[in-house]
Amino acid sequence: MPKYYEDKEEDHRACAGVREDFKACLLQHDCVVKEGKMPSECLKEGHCKALQTSFFECKRSMLDARSRFRGRKGY
Numbered sequence: 001m002p003k004y005y006e007d008k009e010e011d012h013r014a015c016a017g018v019r020e021d022f023k024a025c026l027l028q029h030d031c032v033v034k035e036g037k038m039p040s041e042c043l044k045e046g047h048c049k050a051l052q053t054s055f056f057e058c059k060r061s062m063l064d065a066r067s068r069f070r071g072r073k074g075y
Contacts, residue, residue: 014058014059014062015055015058015059015062018051018054018055018058019055021051022048022051022052022054022055025047025048025051026039026042026043026047026048027039029042029047029048031045031047
């Protein structure tokens with residue numbers, strides 16, 4: 001679920017909620033915070049995999065012609 005804040009700017013891009021949660025998950029993960037690794041290295045290790053999959057499905061649904069009827073996946 002997306003995290004909502006009162007003073008946050010509105011992001012009207014596609015898949016903005018999933019993108020924000022995926023970014024927050026990576027930047028707050030122990031792999032980045034404690035070990036000091038790059039977020040891309042943590043992705044290769046398999047951290048935040050569920051959000052990565054959700055973000056991929058949301059972006060892929062933008063290209064799917066059936067999404068005209070079903071709507072985009074994600075939030």
